[in-house]
Amino acid sequence: MQSKAATVDQYLSEVPPERQEAMNKLRKVISKNLPKGFKETMGYGMMGYCVPHSVYPAGYHCNPKDPLPFAGLASQKNSINFYHMGIYADPKLLKWFMDEYAKTGLGKLDMGKSCMRFKKPEQIPYQLIGELISKITVEKWIEMYERNLKK
DSSP: OOOOOSSSSHHHHHHHHHHOOOOOOHHHHHHEEEEEETTEEEEETEEEEEOOTOTTTBBBBBBBTTTTEEEEEOOOOSOEEEEEHHHHHHHHHHHHHHHHHTTTTOOEEEEEEEEEEEGGGGGGOHHHHHHHHOOOOOOHHHHHHHHHHHO
């Protein structure tokens, strides 16, 4: 379910009422922990965090007109989804995250390659997501992205 919202605030105003609190809390945690240089934006029909063209002029290789994506946050039909490209690009970071998530006692994580799906807002590990988002600087993300792109 992609939104046609032009701004993050507009996107959040369209989120179902039962998810408003969780989405706003996730946004706050992400914004508080997001390293300098990343920019909050709308992309791919969801909230996103990217490396702007002013920092990385090449943009995203799939469409260079788009800034380099890093993370995303979406309210989908059945879940709140958090996307983090760093855990897709760095197996050590993925292992760290999975190990830390296991310690939360929140049950089995519903996860794809870079997507975490949370069907119940009370099962979102807000603090852990904040810690995850803080672990990669813009410079480190560009380095990881380019290294993986060349493979």
